[in-house]
Amino acid sequence: MKSLPRYGVPVPTPLLLCADPLRPTRCDPHFAAQAAVARSLGAGVALVDHDALLAGRAGEAVRRVPQGLGPLWYRGWMMTAEVYADLGAALEERGARLCTTAAMYRSAHELPSWYETFADVTPASAVMPCRPGLPPTAAELADLASALPPGPGVVKDFVKSRKDDWDGACHLPDLADTAAVHRVVSRFVALQEEFLTGGVVLRAFESFDRAAGEARVWWLDGERLAITAHPDTPGLLPRPDLTEIQPLVRRLGCRFVTTDVARRTDGAWRVVEVGDGQVSDLPSGIDPAAVLAPLIRRR
Ligand SMILES: Nc1ncnc2c1ncn2[C@@H]1O[C@H](COP(=O)(O)OP(=O)(O)OP(=O)(O)O)[C@@H](O)[C@H]1O
Ligand SMILES: [Mg+2]
Structure with a gap:
């Protein structure tokens, strides 16, 4: 893990990658090629237990990260902004620092955090926070849809869609058809289960x-x-x-x-x-x- 600083050449910033759940001292196979490239470029690789992190055990998740590693870039599976903040705090206790702050990650x-900045170059969107398993009512969705241009739309949460269930849980053929919007959004919220992040976003459909x-x-x-x-x-x-x-x-x-x-x-x-x-x-x-x-x- 230690790399010796050469005069005038900055020490490469280590990567924090997800560990293989079955062999926790190894990198998750999905990220193995990235680990190999990082090592070949002289960067250290540290491992985080993503399952422990998501289960709220951030200290345990970073127990294999060497002490005093300094700045780090994470490359791995996604997590909520709250969990990312927990990860950052647990790393700081070990003398490591994520180069992307928790505020930047969110x-x-x-x-909802990037939409205003990109509003001129991204489909019009209307956001309603809600909790997993509790979709907005038909009346709330009608109100939300009324903020968008008329026509078709799509639904997603603050992070992900159900694009693989396009007709059942993603595409909204007519934002004015409140019963159909309610049906698709309810199915979307049900399929997201406890992983629904933040709430529901309705977006105007654009033809790509x-x-x-x-x-x-x-x-x-x-x-x-x-x-x-x-x-x-x-x-x-x-x-x-x-x-x-x-x-x-x-x-x-x-x-x-x-x-x-x-x-x-x-x-x-x-x-x-x-x-x-x-x-x-x-x-x-x-x-x-x-x-x-x-x-x-x-x-
Ligand atoms: N407003 C829109 N108008 C038309 N098509 C859209 C719109 N929003 C999303 N799509 C289509 O649905 C797909 C999935 O949408 P999006 O990328 O927002 O969801 P995601 O689940 O986060 O996907 P990713 O796998 O990229 O993380 C897009 O790649 C695009 O083809
Ligand atoms: Mg996408």
């Missing part, structure tokens, strides 16, 4: 060029790091125009973020969602060094 991870796919644009300190495919469509790599988007990423004020960008059928490049770069997945087939090499040079 800003990029949860739609689906054959072109989405680009996942990676940003570090407001500069573009890399453009990859979206993990759902690893073979498609659109080349977005980011002129309008880059100043907004800077305004958000987070260190390491992603923007998923799609081309609307009228040609406009639109931000489908913003994410924290630490929990954004890489598409298969890409060399993780494209993102990790510049990342570990920052602290």
Whole structure:
């Protein structure tokens, strides 16, 4: 784990990766390629027990992190902003510090925190906080939908959709059809179970060029790091125009973020969602060094 500082060459910032639940001293196989790349670039790799973290046992989750590690970038499974704050506090007790603060994590991870900044370049959205298992009433949804332009929409929570159940729990063919909106949103909330994050977001549907796919644009300190495919469509790599988007990423004020960008059928490049770069997945087939090499040079 120790790396000797060479004169004039900054010590690479270590990565904190998720441990394999079955072999806790090893990296989760999903992140093994990233661990190998980090090591080959001279960066240390520490492991966190993601299950213990989600179960509220942050101290136990970081017990394998060496003492006094200093700044760290996390790369792993997503977690709520509250759990991320617990992770940061537990690491600080061991002399380590997440380069992305808990406030920054929430800003990029949860739609209501990034929406205002990106409002000109992302589908119109209306947010209603609610708890797992307790969907808004039909009347509340009618009120929420009335804040959006008429026409079709989609539903998601503050972080994730049920895009794989497009007709049953994601797509809203007509925001004015309150009974149908209530049915789809209720199914969405039920399927999210206890993982429903924050509440419900209704978004105006925009017509994207689906054959072109989405680009996942990676940003570090407001500069573009890399453009990859979206993990759902690893073979498609659109080349977005980011002129309008880059100043907004800077305004958000987070260190390491992603923007998923799609081309609307009228040609406009639109931000489908913003994410924290630490929990954004890489598409298969890409060399993780494209993102990790510049990342570990920052602290
Ligand atoms: N407002 C919209 N108009 C049209 N299509 C949309 C809209 N919002 C989402 N979609 C479609 O649904 C997909 C999933 O939406 P979104 O990316 O917001 O959810 P997610 O579950 O967070 O996905 P990810 O796997 O990228 O984290 C998008 O990739 C896009 O194809
Ligand atoms: Mg998405």
